[in-house]
Amino acid sequence: MSWQAIARNDLRKAIHERGAWALFAGFFLGFGGLAALLVQLGDPEFEGYLDLLAPGVGLLVPLAGIILGYEAIIGERESGTAVLSLSMPHSRASLIVGKLVGRTTLLAAVIAVAALLASVILLYFFPSFSASRFVGFTAMSTVYGTTFLWIAAALSMALSTSRRVIAAAFGAYIGLTLFWTALVNLTETVLFRFRSTSGEPETWVTLVSFIGPNTSFNYVLGEVLDAGAIPAAVVDSSADFVTPAVALLALAGWAVLPVIGGFLSFRKDDL
Template identity: 70%
Template sequence: MSWQAIARNDLRGASRERGSWALFVGFLLGFGGLAALLVQLGDPEFEVYLDILAPGVGLLVPLAGIVLGYETVVGERESGTVVLSLSMPHSRASMVLGKLVGRTTLLVSVVAGAAFVTGVGMAVAFPAFELPRYVGFMLLSSLYGTVFLWLSTALSMALSTGRRVIVAAFGAYIGLTLFWNLLIDIVETVLFRFRPGPSGEPEAWATFATFVGPRTSFNYLLGSDLDAGAIPPVAVDASAEFVSSAVAILALTAWAILPVVAGYREFRNDDL
């Protein structure tokens, strides 16, 4: 069985689950509810819609990725179906690739479906609706959610029980979305023993580490390329060359791929 067949089977099965439909309804209520609220308040502005939506997407889309990804491998391992699957003529690599493609397709479909329904209504109700910016916003949101989906899938490969995966996945979500910048600040403070750098400026490595955090990179791309939401302070104040859209995209890509590589190495060597 090829990875394409695994992806199709996984997508077909996941799309029938209530949780997937609940995510779709949740995104539809979020995207559409905000648009409806602005219409009810009178004179709806597309700029205001994106500025309000950006912080919510920064927290909710990665959570959806975690929910869709954490059980991909460990769920089959605990049920015993992973042994049956691997007894068929395909490798562990094919299984993992198929799972990633299937769940990523599901996440993108959920976001795109809710965005399409909302966009149709906004095209009528919002006088200054901009389709290219709206599509770009949703594409970036899907990329951002994919980062956390792949991260949780990596944990699903590396850890042996569902409970451990849940704790690690939601811990990673909280740490990367809410406390990453604080962690960098604490590390910098400890290393320099409470002595700030010259003129109170943060060290270059600390600025870089803060900038490549997934939420900061995502917010930077929204703010700099789509003029949606606020550009993170670390990017506004810094003059370093690495503060760019290219580095932000590379950072998000690395957050997705590197954990999968590490998780697969553990999964490949495990005795199932």
């Protein structure tokens, strides 16, 4: 059995679960419901739609990623399915790759279909609708959600019980989406509490704030797609590293590095 077969099987099972349909309903209500609300309020503008949608997506999409990712491996281990799968001729790496591909595909499909249905409303009622910007917004939302899905899957590989995985995954969600910049600023305050400053943040503070997933995501939306607001942590920064390319690289790092760490732990575990 190959990773492709694992991915297909995982995707097939997920499609028939209520949770997947609940996620789709949530995204459709988010994308389409906001569009319908603006139509009801009168004189809908596409720019205003994206500005209102961006902060909601910044919280909803990573939560969906966490929900889809946290059971990826721990669920297989606790049910005994992992042992059964690994008794067949494929490796633990194949199991992980298959799970990641299957669940990432599901997340991408849910977001894409919800956005496609919402685009019918946008195309008909929003005179300034830009298909290219909306496709870019949808693609960036998928990348952002995938980052958290892989973080949760990595925790699912590394930790031994569902309770620990759930606590760690939702802790990561809260810390990375809501409190990252605050934690960085608090660290700076503690480290340099006796140093007189000119009010300008240290370069490393700007860098660490910038590479936080939520900050990187919102920066790309604001800088490239003119959607939402550029985060205050970098809005006035002239540092060379404050670019969309670095922001995308940061999101990739948040996704890939935890998976590598989780796999290194998982491959040594006795199932």
